[in-house]
């Protein structure tokens with residue numbers, strides 16, 4: 152499929168590139184700024200401490216204090232900087248603050264499961280039963296139904312409060328379908344073909360029988376697809392739902408069900424988005440395949456582009472199982488892969504901004520600069536209709552705030568809930584994002600510089616005031 156796509160697609164990208172060079176000239180002049188030229192004052196260096204100008208003095212002090220506390224792992228649970236709060240009131244307050252800084256929230260319910268973590272794995276489902284409002288739930292289904300309730304509340308909160316023009320939220324499929332089944336489906340997909348239409352019919356409630364699954368697995372998949380259908384129905388026309396990518400032993404199954412959701416809900420615009428992890432050697436092919444499928448099946452494609460969070464575990468597992476490492480051998484290769492996929496998407500968007508959309512989900516300044524430069528060249532809007540940026544709450548605010556101040560649409564991934572719910576999620580994110588946490592050093596230095604600048608300003612102001620008072 153990819154081989155078929157590549158030649159015409161690439162030639163189209165080349166033609167776009169020529170066209171865009173002329174377009175960009177006029178755009179830069181029209182906007183009166185030049186984000187592409189390193190010697191221009193508009194060039195994004197992410198070195199200006201005034202990126203924090205919208206933060207109050209005490210917010211700067213708090214941020215620095217939090218970074219200090221977070222150097223002690225046991226204190227991470229006090230980091231309100233990384234979590235929106237627990238009650239609706241607390242969350243609303245955090246979101247209003249975020250809006251005042253020109254940033255948008257992307258809510259994330261902190262539920263996720265890995266293999267062996269489900270309390271009632273799909274193979275044991277016949278053991279526990281429970282009645283609720285006259286409905287018989289198998290115990291493990293009840294847990295996933297509870298997760299569905301939380302996800303639907305997240306859909307509602309994301310759009311009903313008016314925090315953002317184009318609301319977004321994150322969704323983990325393993326909160327609604329057991330990871331064991333996702334892993335089994337993934338291994339089946341190596342030999343079996345699962346027709347998208349079959350999945351869509353199952354989402355609509357038809358009693359479909361899927362090949363190679365036993366009866367309880369089939370039932371669980373049907374119920375899981377119906378749960379995903381409810382998310383799709385609640386969000387279409389209101390909230391963009393960004394499905395997270397997880398481990399390679401599950402991802403093909405996650406992509407399959409996500410593609411089925413896209414086929415059903417993305418006819419007019421991209422409401423369901425998938426995530427592409429550029430640390431994977433196969434990421435470019437996966438993206439090109441997704442683009443081809445979106446053309447063949449006539450749906451809009453929304454892409455969350457990330458480098459990938461599970462590098463260490465993926466590598467260890469591949470080594471243990473004697474498989475080839477699925478991850479690029481170096482960070483530089485991952486960067487090339489990221490920038491390549493970014494280029495493909497931006498070129499496509501410049502041709503069909505209503506059919507293709509992307510969130511450039513990275514803290515990497517170089518990738519952000521590349522995206523901004525290419526957007527300027529292609530004349531793409533930064534208003535978030537087709538291209539936006541994403542960072543994690545509390546991480547690299549100097550990047551997020553600088554982008555927002557230049558008029559780009561920026562989303563912060565915001566986990567919310569009780570400390571008990573969010574702590575395991577945060578610890579995982581912290582482990583996965585060690586390199587990003589190192590980048591915090593720069594943010595901390597910029598915060599210190601901004602604080603020093605304000606203190607100097609205050610002292611200078613006080614000195615000027617003094618003689619007047621004594622007159």
Ligand SMILES: Cc1cc2nc3c(=O)[nH]c(=O)nc-3n(C[C@H](O)[C@H](O)[C@H](O)COP(=O)(O)OP(=O)(O)OC[C@H]3O[C@@H](n4cnc5c(N)ncnc54)[C@H](O)[C@@H]3O)c2cc1C
Nearest residue numbers: 395396457458459460481482485512513514515541542543
């Ligand atoms: C809004 C948002 C949503 C996200 N959603 C997901 C998701 O659904 N799934 C997911 O997996 N991740 C997700 N992430 C996390 C993301 O994948 C990265 O782990 C994180 O953002 C760090 O990458 P970076 O580009 O920001 O930073 P950088 O510091 O530029 O890159 C660090 C990343 O580079 C890669 N890397 C580092 N060293 C090497 C090496 N030696 N060889 C090869 N590659 C290397 C790793 O992927 C590492 O995480 C999300 C991030 C954001 C901001």
